[in-house]
Amino acid sequence: MITEILETLFLILTALMIAYLIRHYIFTLTVLKNHQKRKESVTVGNVTYQPTVSILIPARNEEKVIGRILQRMTELTYPKEKLQILVIDDASTDNTEEIAKQYSRTYGYIKVIRRNEKEGGRGKASALNAGFKNANGEIVFCFDADYYPQRDILEKLTKEFADPKVGAVQGRVTVLNEPQNIVTRLVTLERIGGYRVDQQARDSLGLITQLGGTVAGLRRDLLESLGRWDESILAEDTDITFRVYLAGYKIRYVNEAECYEEAVESWRAYWKQRYRWAKGHMQCAFKHSLKVLKSSNLRFREKVDGLLLLNVYFMPILALLSWIISVPLFFLKPPPWFGIFWVSIPISIYSFVGNFAPFFEVGIGAYLDGRTRAQWLIPLLIFTFLYNIPICTKALIDLLISKIFRRNGNHWAKTVHSGNGNSYIMS
Amino acid sequence: MGIRMKENEWKVNHLIFGFSVGAIASYMLLSSSFVSSESVYMLIIFNFFFVSLTFPLDGTLTRKLSMLLIGNIIGLFWNYLFSLFAYTVAYYLGEFFNTLYIILSPLVNLIWIVSFWSISLTALANSKDKKLGLRFDN
Numbered sequence: 001m002i003t004e005i006l007e008t009l010f011l012i013l014t015a016l017m018i019a020y021l022i023r024h025y026i027f028t029l030t031v032l033k034n035h036q037k038r039k040e041s042v043t044v045g046n047v048t049y050q051p052t053v054s055i056l057i058p059a060r061n062e063e064k065v066i067g068r069i070l071q072r073m074t075e076l077t078y079p080k081e082k083l084q085i086l087v088i089d090d091a092s093t094d095n096t097e098e099i100a101k102q103y104s105r106t107y108g109y110i111k112v113i114r115r116n117e118k119e120g121g122r123g124k125a126s127a128l129n130a131g132f133k134n135a136n137g138e139i140v141f142c143f144d145a146d147y148y149p150q151r152d153i154l155e156k157l158t159k160e161f162a163d164p165k166v167g168a169v170q171g172r173v174t175v176l177n178e179p180q181n182i183v184t185r186l187v188t189l190e191r192i193g194g195y196r197v198d199q200q201a202r203d204s205l206g207l208i209t210q211l212g213g214t215v216a217g218l219r220r221d222l223l224e225s226l227g228r229w230d231e232s233i234l235a236e237d238t239d240i241t242f243r244v245y246l247a248g249y250k251i252r253y254v255n256e257a258e259c260y261e262e263a264v265e266s267w268r269a270y271w272k273q274r275y276r277w278a279k280g281h282m283q284c285a286f287k288h289s290l291k292v293l294k295s296s297n298l299r300f301r302e303k304v305d306g307l308l309l310l311n312v313y314f315m316p317i318l319a320l321l322s323w324i325i326s327v328p329l330f331f332l333k334p335p336p337w338f339g340i341f342w343v344s345i346p347i348s349i350y351s352f353v354g355n356f357a358p359f360f361e362v363g364i365g366a367y368l369d370g371r372t373r374a375q376w377l378i379p380l381l382i383f384t385f386l387y388n389i390p391i392c393t394k395a396l397i398d399l400l401i402s403k404i405f406r407r408n409g410n411h412w413a414k415t416v417h418s419g420n421g422n423s424y425i426m427s
Numbered sequence: 428m429g430i431r432m433k434e435n436e437w438k439v440n441h442l443i444f445g446f447s448v449g450a451i452a453s454y455m456l457l458s459s460s461f462v463s464s465e466s467v468y469m470l471i472i473f474n475f476f477f478v479s480l481t482f483p484l485d486g487t488l489t490r491k492l493s494m495l496l497i498g499n500i501i502g503l504f505w506n507y508l509f510s511l512f513a514y515t516v517a518y519y520l521g522e523f524f525n526t527l528y529i530i531l532s533p534l535v536n537l538i539w540i541v542s543f544w545s546i547s548l549t550a551l552a553n554s555k556d557k558k559l560g561l562r563f564d565n
Contacts, residue, residue, distance in 0.1 A: 025479075028480065029479065029480075032480070032483055032484075033483070323530070327526070327529070327530055330529055331526075359541050359544070359545075360476065360480050360544070363480075363544060363545060363548050364480065364548075366548070367484065367548050367551070367552055370552065372548075372549050372552045373549075375545045375548050375549050375552075376545060376546075376549065378541060378542075378544075378545040379538060379541045379542045379545060381541075382534075382537070382538075382541075
């Protein structure tokens, strides 16, 4: 009896893992096959579509990086008369506000919104909503303070809004401080796989393109009608992604629109960041899974991809569980099919950690980017995968505890930025 | 063998040829009584991944086939040496090590697959390496 239960459970878990494996495999082949095709510019008449734009930059104690992004904002090639930059100083205790105000005094289109101790520190969604109240652009973009965009990034991104069905757009995130240490190098690989292949394939296949919390733009009217960002969710970007799709709009991914981020520099910082992502993503899974299934605005393939995307952070936990189950099963009475599943487990587990680990996605992404040396580190991604098992497990346990005891377990663990990325811009 | 094609073209004929060779190799492995079933499954998985994800890339068919062959040889040796090591250690340490071996063997197998695949990609990449992928002013 026990053996049968274990067998069934093991089969279900393995089937789930193989579903993710196949998904990522299809993504990789799609990008590999399409990588030569160049997208044509979307224009209205003969003029590139250039709506008015508001850029929200939430910043909490970002004195080491805020000057860098504001300087870059002044260098953007987008017409300045159509541009509004809003720095939301989220109750900073350092010089963030002073630095931002210096720019504000020199450049009329830069404005600083100060949140005091009482209002601030409630997380990014809360800061974005505060900024949104003052935004007057047709399109609202969000950039994190540690980011450094290409000069023409807005032209590349906003042109997608010429299509009225497009509700939001996402650009590519690339790591700025890659050579700093092994953590930044591995995060770079995750980003390559996640954006160059995963996001690109989802866009090409008409699946669920995910908005990241940064380098992302949304229609102002749409965002207003959706009720702005949900402050009770830690992954406000994933939440808004699904609300956009459920409202019947599409999200486009523009690989050519690159923006450079300062990646986390230590395993501790990695843990904090990924814990927040995992918990927020799980909150979204509980909130949206049923809605995705019932939605009349989503096609079947979008529903399947949406469910896989929503539940991806549960998979490291399920992988561990399947491995634990497989050991007694192996000794009790291995069924005839067991061998092939047994050997497929590691390839599957290695492949399903969503945005940040499938080795073949990362490898092909690095290949297409011409990143030959970066490919050598791919085998080390197993460590980030293993590290994600306790991260996701803790996130799930904490989330369940907060749900059972109806506690607000949301604590926004802010990623600290050292400003080390500056040296790579100067060099 | 020396088929020349345009760069960056999706190489369908390489893919078909690669799958044919991979299928023959897999059949030979399955028919062999010298290779354990776990090793055979792992090599079949390797062949499938390797052919489908590297044969469409730039590079000559000869180079790709050579790498496929080397990969299979490495895989066979890896499994052979690792099982010899496991039997020897299990003889002295007993059942505990045997259990550990069974739990970890798929993961250990993965190490050579991913490493070999990464190196193969590097060998196939003909573009100049970009140390940092930064294109600030593009």
